Amino acid sequence: MxxxxxxxSQASLSKAMHDLESERQFHHPAFDAVRAGRTRAKTKSGFEGTIKDGFIKETVRCPxxxxxxxxxxxxxxxxxxxxxxxxxxxxxxxxxxxxxxxxxxxxxxxxxxxxxxxxxxxxxxxxxxxxxxxxxxxxxxxxxxxxxxxxxxxxxxxxxxxxxxxxxxxxxxxxxxxxxx
Known part of the structure; x- marks a missing residue:
């Protein structure tokens, strides 16, 4: 098949099968920005995002x-x-x-x-x-x-x-x- x-991507699938196949997340460390009290930061590659758990989480998708x-x-x-x-x-x-x-x-x-x-x-x-x-x-x-x-x-x-x-x-x-x- x-x-x-x-x-x-269906939530009903088993843990071994459930995955967002057409996207991947990359976690850019933003610890300096967190220490400075900021909630948003920009990566070296120019991606800007909200800081969560000390990282800027960037999602890369494909069709x-x-x-x-x-x-x-x-x-x-x-x-x-x-x-x-x-x-x-x-x-x-x-x-x-x-x-x-x-x-x-x-x-x-x-x-x-x-x-x-x-x-x-x-x-x-x-x-x-x-x-x-x-x-x-x-x-x-x-x-x-x-x-x-x-x-x-x-x-x-x-x-x-x-x-x-x-x-x-x-x-x-x-x-x-x-x-x-």
């Missing part, structure tokens, strides 16, 4: 996108956290990703797709500040060791709900060696 990223998520490793905790009673083991991730991309391109021929592991960030660190949120998550989720396929259809093509795509073997992807083996 392929899901719009906004799906994961909604479609994603499919998996774990890079088998973890004992994952079935419980995601209420799963089965697992899909992908032995050739490169072949799977290629087939997945082909399935999406049948729907949206010019869709842009980004595949890869998620990087986990600390909101008080700015290492990932200039990266789009699609492959970033709060470090509280680091145990998930996530790998994802993200697609960026146009706004008019963005689905309103989760949907299935057909992934089929074709001669081209079967004959190519998988770099991930």
């Amino acid at each position: 392929v899901t719009p990223s906004t799906f994961y 909604d996108y479609v994603l499919w998520c998996a774990c890079r490793d088998i973890g004992r905790r994952m079935p419980d956290d995601f209420n799963a009673d089965a697992a899909l083991i992908i032995r050739k991730p490169g072949v799977f990703a290629s087939r997945f991309e082909s399935g999406l391109k049948k729907l949206w021929p010019r869709v842009k797709i980004k595949v890869g592991p998620v990087q986990y960030d600390d909101p008080c660190s700015f290492v990932h500040r200039n990266k789009r949120p699609v492959h970033l998550k709060h470090f509280q989720f680091a145990y998930q060791r996530e790998w994802r396929l993200c697609a960026f259809p146009t706004a008019s093509q963005m689905p309103a709900a989760a949907f299935n795509i057909s992934i089929s073997a074709d001669a081209e992807s079967e004959s190519q060696p998988d770099a991930d083996d």
Whole structure:
């Protein structure tokens, strides 16, 4: 099942699933401003905001996108956290990703797709500040060791709900060696 990223913002989801996928927060320290008695401050990059808990909290957003998520490793905790009673083991991730991309391109021929592991960030660190949120998550989720396929259809093509795509073997992807083996 392929899901719009906004799906994961539902409060009814489990703690392991609930996340604002299309945004990330960065916490700029503003301790000097707090000591000076100010309630607002400006960051070195020019962002201005209200000080909360000693930080200026800046939210970086990207447009909604479609994603499919998996774990890079088998973890004992994952079935419980995601209420799963089965697992899909992908032995050739490169072949799977290629087939997945082909399935999406049948729907949206010019869709842009980004595949890869998620990087986990600390909101008080700015290492990932200039990266789009699609492959970033709060470090509280680091145990998930996530790998994802993200697609960026146009706004008019963005689905309103989760949907299935057909992934089929074709001669081209079967004959190519998988770099991930």
